[in-house]
Amino acid sequence: xxxxxxxxxxxxxxxxxxxxxxxxxxxxxxxxxxxxxxxxxxxxxxxxxxxxxxxxxxxxxxxxxxxxxxxxxxxxxxxxxxxxxxxxxxxxxxxxxxxxxxxxxxxxxxxxxxxxxxxxxxxxxxxxxxxxxxxxxxxxxxxxxxxxxxxxxxxxxxxxxxxxxxxxxxxxxxxxxxxxxxxxxxxxxxxxxxxxxxxxxxxxxxxxxxxxxxxxxxxxxxxxxxxxxxxxxxxxxxxxxxxxxxxxxxxxxxxxxxxxxxxxxxxxxxxxxxxxxxxxxxxxxxxxxxxxxxxxxxxxxxxxxxxxxxxxxxxxxxxxxxxxxxxxxxxxxxxxxxxxxxxxxxxxxxxxxxxxxxxxxxxxxxxxxxxxxxxxxxxxxxxxxxxxxxxxxxxxxxxxxxxxxxxxxxxxxxxxxxxxxxxxxxxxxxxxxxxxxxxxxxxxxxxxxxxxxxxxxxxxxxxxxxxxxxxxxxxxxxxxxxxxxxxxxxxxxxxxxxxxxxxxxxxxxxxxxxxxxxxxxxxxxxxxxxxxxxxxxxxxxxxxxxxxxxxxxxxxxxxxxxxxxxxxxxxxxxxxxxxxxxxxxxxxxxxxxxxxxxxxxxxxxxxxxxxxxxxxxxxxxxxxxxxxxxxxxxxxxxxxxxxxxxxxxxxxxxxxxxxxxxxxxxxxxxxxxxxxxxxxxxxxxxxxxxxxxxxxxxxxxxxxxxxxxxxxxxxxxxxxxxxxxxxxxxxxxxxxxxxxxxxxxxxxxxxxxxxxxxxxxxxxxxx
DNA sequence: GAGTTTGAAACT
DNA sequence: CAGTTTCAAACTC
Numbered sequence: 047x048x049x050x051x052x053x054x055x056x057x058x059x060x061x062x063x064x065x066x067x068x069x070x071x072x073x074x075x076x077x078x079x080x081x082x083x084x085x086x087x088x089x090x091x092x093x094x095x096x097x098x099x100x101x102x103x104x105x106x107x108x109x110x111x112x113x114x115x116x117x118x119x120x121x122x123x124x125x126x127x128x129x130x131x132x133x134x135x136x137x138x139x140x141x142x143x144x145x146x147x148x149x150x151x152x153x154x155x156x157x158x159x160x161x162x163x164x165x166x167x168x169x170x171x172x173x174x175x176x177x178x179x180x181x182x183x184x185x186x187x188x189x190x191x192x193x194x195x196x197x198x199x200x201x202x203x204x205x206x207x208x209x210x211x212x213x214x215x216x217x218x219x220x221x222x223x224x225x226x227x228x229x230x231x232x233x234x235x236x237x238x239x240x241x242x243x244x245x246x247x248x249x250x251x252x253x254x255x256x257x258x259x260x261x262x263x264x265x266x267x268x269x270x271x272x273x274x275x276x277x278x279x280x281x282x283x284x285x286x287x288x289x290x291x292x293x294x295x296x297x298x299x300x301x302x303x304x305x306x307x308x309x310x311x312x313x314x315x316x317x318x319x320x321x322x323x324x325x326x327x328x329x330x331x332x333x334x335x336x337x338x339x340x341x342x343x344x345x346x347x348x349x350x351x352x353x354x355x356x357x358x359x360x361x362x363x364x365x366x367x368x369x370x371x372x373x374x375x376x377x378x379x380x381x382x383x384x385x386x387x388x389x390x391x392x393x394x395x396x397x398x399x400x401x402x403x404x405x406x407x408x409x410x411x412x413x414x415x416x417x418x419x420x421x422x423x424x425x426x427x428x429x430x431x432x433x434x435x436x437x438x439x440x441x442x443x444x445x446x447x448x449x450x451x452x453x454x455x456x457x458x459x460x461x462x463x464x465x466x467x468x469x470x471x472x473x474x475x476x477x478x479x480x481x482x483x484x485x486x487x488x489x490x491x492x493x494x495x496x497x498x499x500x501x502x503x504x505x506x507x508x509x510x511x512x513x514x515x516x517x518x519x520x521x522x523x524x525x526x527x528x529x530x531x532x533x534x535x536x537x538x539x540x541x542x543x544x545x546x547x548x549x550x551x552x553x554x555x556x557x558x559x560x561x562x563x564x565x566x567x568x569x570x571x572x573x574x575x576x577x578x579x580x581x582x583x584x585x586x587x588x589x590x591x592x593x594x595x596x597x598x599x600x601x602x603x604x605x606x607x608x609x610x611x612x613x614x615x616x617x618x619x620x621x622x623x624x625x626x627x628x629x630x631x632x633x634x635x636x637x638x639x640x641x642x643x644x645x646x647x648x649x650x651x652x653x654x655x656x657x658x659x660x661x662x663x664x665x666x667x668x669x670x671x672x673x674x675x676x677x678x679x680x681x682x683x684x685x686x687x688x689x690x691x692x693x694x695x696x697x698x699x700x701x702x703x704x705x706x707x708x709x710x711x712x713x714x715x716x717x718x719x720x721x722x723x724x725x726x727x728x729x730x731x732x733x734x735x736x737x738x739x740x741x742x743x744x745x746x747x748x749x750x751x752x753x754x755x756x757x758x759x760x761x762x763x764x765x766x767x768x769x770x771x772x773x774x775x776x777x778x779x780x781x782x783x784x785x786x787x788x789x790x791x792x793x794x795x796x797x798x799x800x801x802x803x804x805x806x807x808x809x810x811x812x813x
Numbered sequence: 814g815a816g817t818t819t820g821a822a823a824c825t
Numbered sequence: 826c827a828g829t830t831t832c833a834a835a836c837t838c
Contacts (some may be wrong), residue, residue, distance in 0.1 A: 506833065515822055516832045552822095557823090595819065601835055602819045 504529040512537035513548040515559055520545070523560055590615030598623035 120746045412632050505526060507517045512526050512535040519526045519537055525545070526537045552559045590613055596602040598612050598621045611626015612618055621627045 508833080510822095510832065514832080516834085518834075521822095555823090592820065596835090600819080602821090604821080607835095 102228060505532045505535075506530070507532040507535065509534075513545065515552060520549075523549075592616070592619045593618040593621070597621065598627075687690065 505512055505517045505519045507514075507530075508525075510516045510520075512520050512532050513528070515521045515530070517526070517537060519530060519532075525539060526532050526535045536548075538545075549560065591598060591602045591603045591605045593605075593616075596606075598606050598616075598618050601607045603612075603618065603623065605616060605618075606623050607623060609625055612621045612623045613626075
């Protein structure tokens, strides 16, 4: 299977001659994932192995569905983390259906969550562990076997447990992905691995990575499920996800049914679900970042180098690894923190979170979810930033490989990845910006934001008792923790019921209230797709901002804070959002603030220069910033597009946007807007996931099913992929990859069935 | 660290 | 649904 694929890819890419290609051939005997359609892969993967596809896709509403979707995407990205992060662990679904709160535990966990979720969703919602294990056991075993074999390859010499694990994990990841999304898997998987590796070993030679990747791919086909399962059930590595002392601490695992609230990551269901999802999103980027980053990174040239995991990590026990990841995630947030993060990076333990107590189980202030949680959107960025150049390079190499390989198997994935990357870039940009901005003094407030708001936050609530959206912690679906300086805080474990009830109330008012504010995913692509094929940045502000004085150049602006450009849905005035002006709206003639587009139009260019400057500053400030710069341009280009389709609009205020989009893109929008809340479980987050994943999935699906998507596929450049980014780094390769991918994409029928876009949610029965 | 600004969230 | 108030973060000094 694989070998042929690779060759194909290589051939397609014309890399046959390339040493890399040769190397790959040599290294990876194992066939890459089937060329199955990415979508199919996903389905296959899940359906056949894990759970019925229908379950996954079918029910957008249900967390599972969403999760699955998310997972799908995330998997590619996140999986790697899972591998690393034991803590990550699994999301548990609280039998009770209660919410699960995410604790700071770590971003890692989040990422894990994703995986877990996927697993759960696909496999079994009920008992992830037991079930998954049972089902997965075989796959796992297989995977293990393959992995071992791979390990050798991977090992290059470095067969550390971590490595092996990673390899396994990676493989698993890949496999999963392959199963799910080959598309992503190829790249993402690889990337992720690299990232992971990089994390562990910053210095890891590219070669190693390459090997790794290669193995990946090769093995990926086989192991797909196994890995996943491994991640959850197994701990193969870390596994233990929860087991990891660090990772989730008792919360995750221990949490009895009741509220899992404490459970950090895993259970995202309600309350937390959102957070989790968000996290996923956010993290995704991080995790994804691996893949994405790799792609993006290369393109963007993230500078951050060293932050990633120190070589030490290799030696580090799994636990530590988990920590690392966390730290990475945190990094994201931490990126903002910068210096600190960097330091932390080296030492996973520290790194992650001072704020988020990773380990401590203080009741007084529950751990917060690290940036993790949300992420949505944000965290990822950090991760990206954190990624060392080396990694980038590696990634590039990987990309090449992936391109070669990927194409054969999963074209779509790349596109998605790319998209994701874009998102990440944005996020990263934001993060970097934030970091730069936060710079020194503000650190007090530093939150580990993902952008989505999922990150670990510190609130200072005085009157809201941390039970309102004013409270970032609450909004992020995390309990307040020590870092918080809140007064009269009820957002803690001891008031779980109150928290949940409050949350429900808020959700009842606004189902998307807890959804990440910014969606990084490719949604835009879909949405954009509606408008036009050209989708620029994937990330979009869910609701849109209403900035008047900040010109969308400050954190006051959610869009800016989220690292995304303003969209049509925004009602901002004098928008100068460096990540993308609302200009598009103006162009579209959609909503323009009173001030008028004219101004914007006129000023836009000038502003751009300013923005660019800012971006540059950010970049300079942070290592990663380079991305920003790179991205910005793309962003700029994209902007208009981005503006076009606001991903989702909350039901509440911003009518026009949502309406417009909705009409245009019922499928996604519907999901977003009308979150199907069947249950509490469904919580807004569900929507979010859909949003996030949905994008990817939907996109994929759409590609298959809907012409729009197809369009996307056809013209990747326009849509998701932001040329600039691509160009920045990998350009050649990346582009090639894209092309290949794109070509392949059409083939994917995959999810279409599920996704179809239509509103899955309606279908979702709800668990 | 205190005070101001800002815009989202909440309320009417 | 629109307008106002409340709130806490973001920002400035």
